[in-house]
Amino acid sequence: MTTLTLDEKISKYHHGDLRNTLLALGTEMLSEAGVAALSLRKLAQRAGVSHNAPYQHFPDKESLLAAIAEQGFRLLGEAMDSAQANPTYPDPIERLIATGQSYVTFALNHPAHYQVMFGPLNNDAYPDLKATSHDTLAKLINIVAALQASGHLRPTPPLDLAATIWSCMHGLSAILIANKLPDYIRTQRDAAALSATMLRHLLTGLLA
């Protein structure tokens, strides 16, 4: 019977970074099997920890989902940033279109994660989630405002324009994920093409 040092005890006992592990594995389970299949008990098991350990880091399951959603908004924001930084599109309107495409692509690549981000969570109960989703919207507002300053977009309230563009991109993403436009989109390439087409329609208007 060997006695453990305090350090050894701790290393056996403490996971070290359980919170982040739960977020990562939770996101993994989400993409493997969807929201319905994500149980706290299975997640704990996968993390190699008792089924109660997660309660040290999240007061309940919904809080875990909120944290996962928050991370999703961060990732989505990064995808938008890198589209904006892409030097392939020197024209700012083309860059806006590429940014919209990257939004839809992100959603289609992480459908379950995206569904949690816009799912039945009560946003107001999770201030961090709310703040992060606001930051993501703010990116779009900034892009729009810059395009107004350079004379590319109409000088109406930027929040209105941003909300319009966002609604369009979110709506397309959600409709595609829910598969309500079947036999329309066969490949990811199609989705990118469709989002560009839609954004061009939106920019130039639908009227004859």
Added chain:
Amino acid sequence: MTTLTLDEKISKYHHGDLRNTLLALGTEMLSEAGVAALSLRKLAQRAGVSHNAPYQHFPDKESLLAAIAEQGFRLLGEAMDSAQANPTYPDPIERLIATGQSYVTFALNHPAHYQVMFGPLNNDAYPDLKATSHDTLAKLINIVAALQASGHLRPTPPLDLAATIWSCMHGLSAILIANKLPDYIRTQRDAAALSATMLRHLLTGLLA
């Protein structure tokens, strides 16, 4: 100890219209407490029936949800129809805008129902749901095609235009339900105004 006639036995034993009762009460529970709170057992109890009776009418919980979603698409279609038939707007473009508003209003009036309609259900597994959602989209395509024939809208593929309008309206609805545009919408009146504004932007284009 009285003996029951066959009819009496049947009337005691058979609920009569359990399937529709379950759909109606399920929708009710949905609007009272959201998807998360809708359990098959509670629903059966509310219907005054054993917790297994629902299985006579639905193979599992997901099928019940699919049937509820299907009914939602029917109601949404009816809301759009009556907006189209509203004589207040003789101008067909104004009628299109009113139809878009009625879409968003429906979604905000039945948020949990709407979330089930676009939730993580596998559309392809429920042919009736798929057909009904297609019928609803077809209404919009018909409206768009008529507006193209009358020279009001651009002669591009009507499915593209319909998908663009639908994405915009669905996106706005979903973003408002998920409360991701806080401090922006305070009343239902605001939501109707915002959807009209967005549709006008969409029709005339965002470019300067």
Added chain:
DNA sequence: ACCTGAACACCGTTCAAGT
């Protein structure tokens, strides 16, 4: 501070049985 194990109420689903 962080984790475990036993316990509780609830859930979806199955199955044999009743009418």
Added chain:
DNA sequence: ACCTGAACACCGTTCAAGT
């Protein structure tokens, strides 16, 4: 054909206890 009751595996959450 339609419904019931007992049973099963699973779930989120609580609590007392361990280190």
